[in-house]
Amino acid sequence: MEGLVIKNAGNIFLVKTPAGNLHECMVKGNFRIKGLRTTNPVAIGDRVLIEKTSDNQTYFITEVLERSNCIVRKPTNLSKQLHILAANVDLALLMVSITQPQTHTIFIDRFLATAEAYRIPCCLLFNKTDLYDSEDYEYLDALIRLYESIPYPCLKLSIFKGEGLEEVSQLIRGKISLLAGNSGVGKSSLVNRLNPAIRAKVGLISDYHNKGKHTTSYSEMFEIEDNTYIIDTPGIKGFNTVDMHVTEVGHFFPEIFRTSASCYYSNCTHRHEPGCAVLKAIEEHRISQSRYQSYLSILEDSGEGKYRE
Template identity: 40%
Template sequence: MKGLITKSTGSWYQVLEYETGKFFEARIRGKFKLIKTRLTNPLAVGDLVEFSLEQDDVAWITKIEPRKNYLIRKAVNLSKEAHIIASNIDIACFIFTLKHPETSYGFLDRFLSCCEAYNIKPLILFNKMDVLSEEEKELTKEIEGLYQNIGYETLEISSYSNLNLEVLKSIIKDKVSVFFGHSGSGKSTLVNAMQPGVNIKTSAISETHLKGKHTTTFAQMHFWKFGGSVIDTPGVREFAMIDVEKEEIQHYFPEIFKTGRKCKFHNCMHINEPKCAVLEAVESGEIEETRYITYLKIMEEAEENSAQ
């Protein structure tokens, strides 16, 4: 039997069987867990699998189909390990909030670089537009312009005023999407606003630290009535790339890769080399400094991982 992983709690899975549309509680065999990998979880929501049924309709997953892509986060306290957040994604939506909470540029840029690395289409959603002052809206426009110039698609939204929610529906219709953002950025509220009745648990922002409380504790796929699905995920603090060489990282920053073609040396890493077009572009403001800083940090991490 063939199916789709629609929920993962870490110890068991929910599988949707294609032919009947029935959901089964599923486990994996011990030998399945022993596959050598740098990933802490062998299966993720979005995976296509084969399974067999035993007594009491308990499914045993026997095979996983090759993934077309996936997004991963760093595993807690394990520098070389990573955890698959979701797989086989058509479009990954990053929810950016200017305040309540404030989204860090580094977090967004890591997300975008991971989308580039694993061939996933990203969409930047500027959320909570209804709570912004005119000055803050202007700043949002500037940030949008920066990422649009690189080539990324953006959309201003609000779950409370329904700003552009119909436009968002048309973009993700009939696709497997996933929403990311800092805890409190409004991921679950957005899903509930787009399809009342889903009732994903939400939580207020912590007044003390203006940070969101984690409300989603496991990944789960929800199906849109207008077509397609969304994978709701636990709050992700940091995205990761595994098995990536230092030399490859510039490929995942489109403006750095494009500008790098003008460097004097074809193998320029854009760190401190002479006549580096990227360094000149950062100096002149043509390349945003915050993105270049993230690039350097990912380069350092790749070097540390290769040395371990």
């Protein structure tokens, strides 16, 4: 029988079948996915085959079906094993705000570059528009013009006023979406508004509370409607988990990548090389300064051993 893993706590996986039944499943001790050294063999978003043992009521996951992608977190211990945060993500939603809290473009761009590396389509949700003054609105429109030109779809949202919610519903229908963003931008509020039955915890107190718990061993997808899931996992907030080679970083900035075809050197890093088409495009305001600064900041990390040199 086939199913979708929607929740995981320790070594118990909650699997939903196409008929809508939920089964708590275990994983056999020797279960391994070929070629991947991970702390967990199965993750939320995985499509799996399950079987019931003949003698009792226990279900086992017998196979993980091929993944379209899997989001991993780098190891924090010495075991050198990756931890799979989620699999088969169709869409990444990055929720940002101009104010309370302000999301910095460097955070946005790092997220977008990582989503590109995973080849996951990404959409920006600008929340809390009800709080913006005219200056905030000007900045908002400038950002939307910038990101739509790359192009990344952008939506204006106010969960308080109900603005943009219908658009979000349509966008996520039938998909597994990852919802990310700084703490306090309104992710849990969005999940609650899309499906009031969910009651995700809203506000700083619950964030503080979550930190005290072992959130690493627990993950869950929220079912918004049939076949529509949102992953709002604190562990995915930063999402900066992909190793990038210095000459590769530019591949994950679509406008830099397109322009780099005209650079004199094929391995141009767009910093000081003669005949660099990217530097020329920045001078001519065809590539934005803020995007370029974010690009440079990722390059700098490669020197600190965070990214492969």
